[in-house]
Amino acid sequence: MSYKGVWILGEQEAGNVKSVSHELLKRGRALADKLGVELTAVMLGKKIAKEGLRELIYRGADRVIVIEDPALEYFLPEPYINTLEALIKRHKPEILIASATSTGRTVAPALAIRSNTGLTADCTGLDIDEESGNLIQTRPAIGGNILATIKTPNHRPQMATVRPHSNKPLDPNPDRTGHINYEFVEPTLFKSRTKRLEFRKNEEAGSNIQDAEIVIAGGKGFKKDEHFKMVHEIAALLDGAVGASRDAVDLGWATYPHQVGLSGKTISPKLYLCAGISGSVQHLAGIKTSETIVAINNDPEAQIFHVADFGIVGDLFELLPLIKQKLQAVKKA
Amino acid sequence: MKVLVPIKQVPETSNVKMDPVTGTMVRDGVEPIINPLDLYAIEEGVRLKEQVGGEVVALSMGPPKAILAIKEAIAMGCDDGVLLSDRAFAGADTWATSYVLAQAIKKIGACDLIICGERATDGDTGQVGPGIATWLDIPFVTYISKIIEIRENSLLIERMVEDGYEILEIETPCLLTVVKEINYPRLPSLRGKQRARQTENPVWGPTDIDARAKNLGLKGSPTRVVKISTPQVTRNGKLLAPKDEKEIESAVDQLIEFLQEKEIV
Ligand SMILES: Cc1cc2nc3c(=O)[nH]c(=O)nc-3n(C[C@H](O)[C@H](O)[C@H](O)COP(=O)(O)OP(=O)(O)OC[C@H]3O[C@@H](n4cnc5c(N)ncnc54)[C@H](O)[C@@H]3O)c2cc1C
């Protein structure tokens, strides 16, 4: 049997399908349409809500393969990898894409070795080569300084991870139809040499920058720790989250979960407002898909202005207090 | 406890210059360094040794000059180091790299723990660690921010994920990839440097690790880089450069209006 069809690896939490799954469906749909094949979403969990599974179809899947078992409630490498390996052997998909989340980035490399195939991490672009039908994978490399185009010509499935929040999902279309198939694998595959004992949720306010509609960020231009609180103040005014450049994180002004960029998080908020950030390629890699970018920097040549929809050349220590004051006034009005 | 730490030598890329015509890196004056994220793996290995005794061995696949990475690891406190260097290894993707490292680890023999960096700053994939564990068929977990406790046949560890921290117990031998929250890497000590100079480090090729020729280097790699280009990002936004207080005030007013138009405020 030859390899056929495009698969995406969906993710769930407490039985609810996560939105990264929908983002993958949009990517997968485009590939499946070009190849003229089915798009399948694979979901692993303990018990996954039916509406969530149907929504996968509304958002682009032709088929959903579901494996439910208590061992799959939370992500653990072995049960997930074993199960997916078995499914790949059973159905032989031609392409498999996962999200570059902590789960996807852990499952995919192991799965690639087990399936004796290649894997391209963190793709920003996926396309089909018209002639060969091969997957064309584009990803930033060497700290975002170059874009590499990569193929996996002789191995199947062709595997890639894509950065979460690097594209927007398709709107749900309740008229779309498809199949939800519950499948089974050998229970021995659920054996795990790793156990999950506990989970501590990150309670720090404004730290979930990936889900925030508004992100206010600061960089090295703030000069001192105590000045960085201006970022928090403006974020609080707009109900937004706080982002930071790597330099700001390295200086200890913000913690790593706030880091935006290549080695931090990729975000696509409605508004990304940053001050004192120069706009290195690595930083830009994390914000390119933001809807609106506003930048404040005292250097008119700063790279950040190349991607800004609205920029002000000026001293952040003058501008931010004024912005804060005027925002407060607007809010009161 | 015997700990192995795979480390990669990478170009110092925080200030790379790209040749805009060829799209390649300008390598003149670029120092090769240990992948910065691997310093955390080395540090954690050395700390474990200091806590419970044992041995830490660094290993690296790369060109002959990657011996410098091994030496630096020893200067930081590793006991020994092995370099995997041969023309046949060149051009390997993560599949072929993890194969070679796994073969070398088999050759080194029984170990309790393998610690990898989160990812290398050049390739930037984070795939080699999980790959090694899969070739060796040992359990692994990624993004470890703390080793809480060393138990008889397991480790109690903390894993950093998007929205918090998982507490896990993993059977040994196992492989962990660690994030930079785990520790503060020490600098090489003078005595360490001396020891590094005195240590002889083996350099292994394919036959030393019983590697199958068809799994090596560019030939053995399932992925192919077919094109390199330089990314272009530009939006043509509005740029204001206010000169005095009045203009600053007006610039901020225009910004607020802009945000109102976009229905953000
Ligand atoms: C492999 C790799 C991965 C990386 N990943 C990331 C990443 O994920 N995220 C990231 O951010 N970086 C990352 N970097 C680092 C990146 O290259 C830059 O070093 C970093 O983004 C710079 O941070 P910055 O803009 O805060 O600091 P700087 O580049 O120092 O910029 C500070 C800016 O503040 C401005 N400024 C100073 N004073 C004022 C003032 N009073 N008012 C207004 N403006 C002022 C200056 O003009 C300057 O433009 C990575 C690098 C590498 C090699």
Ligand SMILES: Nc1ncnc2c1ncn2[C@@H]1O[C@H](COP(=O)(O)O)[C@@H](O)[C@H]1O
């Ligand atoms: N050539 C190599 N030699 C030794 N270790 C490596 C090599 N490449 C990658 N590693 C290890 O694997 C980790 C992840 O690298 P990567 O998958 O390339 O991002 C690194 O932090 C190292 O610990």
